[in-house]
Amino acid sequence: MPDTTPEATRAFRLGVAGPVGTGKSSLIAMVCRELGDELRLGVVTNDIYTDEDARMLRAAGVLDPERIRAVETGACPHTAIRDDVTANLLAVEDLEADFAPLDLVLVESGGDNLTATFSPALVDAQVFVLDVAGGGDVVRKGGPGISRADLLVVNKTDLAPHVGVDADLMQVEGREARDGGPVIGLSRTDPDSVAQLRAWVLAVLGDHRSGQHVPVDPGPMAPHSHADGGTHAHAHAHAHAHGASGDHSH
Numbered sequence: 001m002p003d004t005t006p007e008a009t010r011a012f013r014l015g016v017a018g019p020v021g022t023g024k025s026s027l028i029a030m031v032c033r034e035l036g037d038e039l040r041l042g043v044v045t046n047d048i049y050t051d052e053d054a055r056m057l058r059a060a061g062v063l064d065p066e067r068i069r070a071v072e073t074g075a076c077p078h079t080a081i082r083d084d085v086t087a088n089l090l091a092v093e094d095l096e097a098d099f100a101p102l103d104l105v106l107v108e109s110g111g112d113n114l115t116a117t118f119s120p121a122l123v124d125a126q127v128f129v130l131d132v133a134g135g136g137d138v139v140r141k142g143g144p145g146i147s148r149a150d151l152l153v154v155n156k157t158d159l160a161p162h163v164g165v166d167a168d169l170m171q172v173e174g175r176e177a178r179d180g181g182p183v184i185g186l187s188r189t190d191p192d193s194v195a196q197l198r199a200w201v202l203a204v205l206g207d208h209r210s211g212q213h214v215p216v217d218p219g220p221m222a223p224h225s226h227a228d229g230g231t232h233a234h235a236h237a238h239a240h241a242h243g244a245s246g247d248h249s250h
């Protein structure tokens, strides 16, 4: 009988975070299109009140609709990827069990905040997505996702001339903010950039499998206000570096 314990069926889990509308669902659809023939994939989406992103991805026809699960997060979507990841972990583990073995599960964040990042308890690596339409200065505004996610994507570079933004400069500033960490300028109309994204996903998956990839917590989001008027500085005040064995140092 095949071993279906969570340890045996665990996929590589890749988070995709970034502000609303920067193209997270489109990037996930792109990865499914590019790698669906060679990797066994699953997707978990996070939306505040709906399953809009899951429906969009199902409609895109890039993956068996059953392999796309939606988590409805309520008013505070960053909490569901960072502080209480239970609903997301259950969705990922259900997918992994139902379609065992999966190679890669992509988790899309709810995208409510420029500084929201995933907990390493939920994902093994994370991509942070900005777009040129959000303005050329957004990289300089910084935040844990921009400076410490495993990959920064500057998306929709095709729009740069239309919105008066220098997409190359955004990428240079991104690399500076990340101490040389990887940055990809992406557009669905630019096959070279799509190939770069594809290659990055395969490389980080390879590193994960060989034990060379160390999940890193980008760190907590900036203090922020909730609708109830309270200001929360979510608990973790320090960055963690988790080893593949689950050991972690502070």
Ligand SMILES: Nc1nc2c(ncn2[C@@H]2O[C@H](COP(=O)(O)OP(=O)(O)OP(=O)(O)O)[C@@H](O)[C@H]2O)c(=O)[nH]1
Binding pocket: 019, 020, 021, 022, 023, 024, 025, 026, 027, 053, 110, 111, 155, 156, 157, 158, 159, 186, 187, 188, 189
């Ligand atoms: N011009 C251009 N538009 C793009 C590109 N990628 C995505 N878009 C468009 O950007 C818009 C937002 O894309 P989504 O993928 O829905 O963005 P999202 O980050 O998932 O949005 P939320 O889930 O609402 O946070 C859509 O209209 C996409 O068609 C691109 O490379 N170029």
